[in-house]
């Protein structure tokens with residue numbers, strides 16, 4: 001990254017010019033979307049896209065049950081199109097779509113020049129049905145202002161694993177991640193899947209089990225070439241702990257991350273399926289005891305961690321931990337935090353306490369076109385936050401130029417992730 005000193009003096013920015021320049025630089029910088037649930041087209045039907053998927057996003061499903069008399073069991077019995085029609089009528093026709101999730105669908109329709117106030121989804125369905133996915137993906141990424149997306153890939157997913165064994169997903173705009181929730185959080189349910197593949201593991205994770213899990217991870221690192229390993233963790237997560245999860249983290253996953261020089265992503269604070277009837281929409285949030293994270297950061301200084309925490313109440317102490325340990329990179333305003341009012345609060349605090357040494361956001365898109373509105377929202381929220389920081393810096397006596405802004409925006413939305421992973425090497 002070039003030195004910033006030469007240009008700033010040349011063209012110090014003042015007043016409205018600061019915000020205008022920040023907006024221009026945010027718009028012109030292609031971001032790396034470092035956590036999504038989107039998939040390269042070579043992974044086929046795993047990748048969700050189009051209007052029916054957008055409208056039946058689990059965020060919208062959660063909101064449907066607040067506005068409709070329909071019961072979850074009745075809803076799940078409907079076809080995908082019937083579900084989408086019901087949600088469209090309930091959340092977009094019967095009521096103005098003012099929530100973040102419903103506004104997002106409107107923003108996607110407008111991005112493609114589609115009507116946003118139709119009584120039905122016929123026009124949108126016809127449009128998306130006419131899009132060849134091979135050209136649609138780069139077009140969506142262009143509209144979203146991202147150069148590449150990082151997937152979430154589960155080596156024990158019966159629908160996904162065979163696709164990787166058959167050749168996987170070589171695509172310049174998609175990077176893989178080895179997602180380990182089934183192994184770390186649900187060992188009792190999934191150890192047999194490893195045993196069935198010839199790994200000498202057992203339910204109590206004894207004997208050769210951790211070494212065999214390392215062998216399994218090494219096999220999948222070679223197969224997927226991931227940019228990091230990842231796991232979401234409950235709000236009750238503890239470390240150290242007398243548990244299979246803690247043992248696997250310590251003896252298999254973190255050593256494998258060191259062996260392959262990969263960061264480990266810890267996404268902490270989920271209360272899984274507090275309402276199982278809502279399926280994917282049934283998870284909630286809980287405040288976590290971040291001393292578990294403190295212990296991990298201290299005990300494994302040779303490991304790099306990408307960390308996102310779900311609870312708003314945990315954010316300040318999390319940011320303080322990032323000042324204490326240089327092996328943690330904070331990322332994103334995850335899931336229930338991905339609302340402009342909360343993103344603003346968290347991002348201001350991080351900027352004040354960490355400068356530009358964090359990754360402000362990821363989209364967590366489950367449907368391809370969601371990247372468009374999620375990054376549009378992020379750019380819209382980030383601009384005044386960064387402009388305010390530069391205004392204060394200029395007032396304090398250090399003029400700010402366009403190069404400073406380009407430097408920081410690139411660092412926040414590309415450089416930090418590239419440095420933390422091997423993407424930059």
Ligand code: FIX
Nearest residue numbers: 152232267280334335364366
């Ligand atoms: O664990 C995760 O990666 C979460 O992002 C998802 O499980 C969650 O369902 C989601 O879609 C959040 O936006």
Ligand code: ZN
Nearest residue numbers: 035036037364
């Ligand atoms: Zn996610």
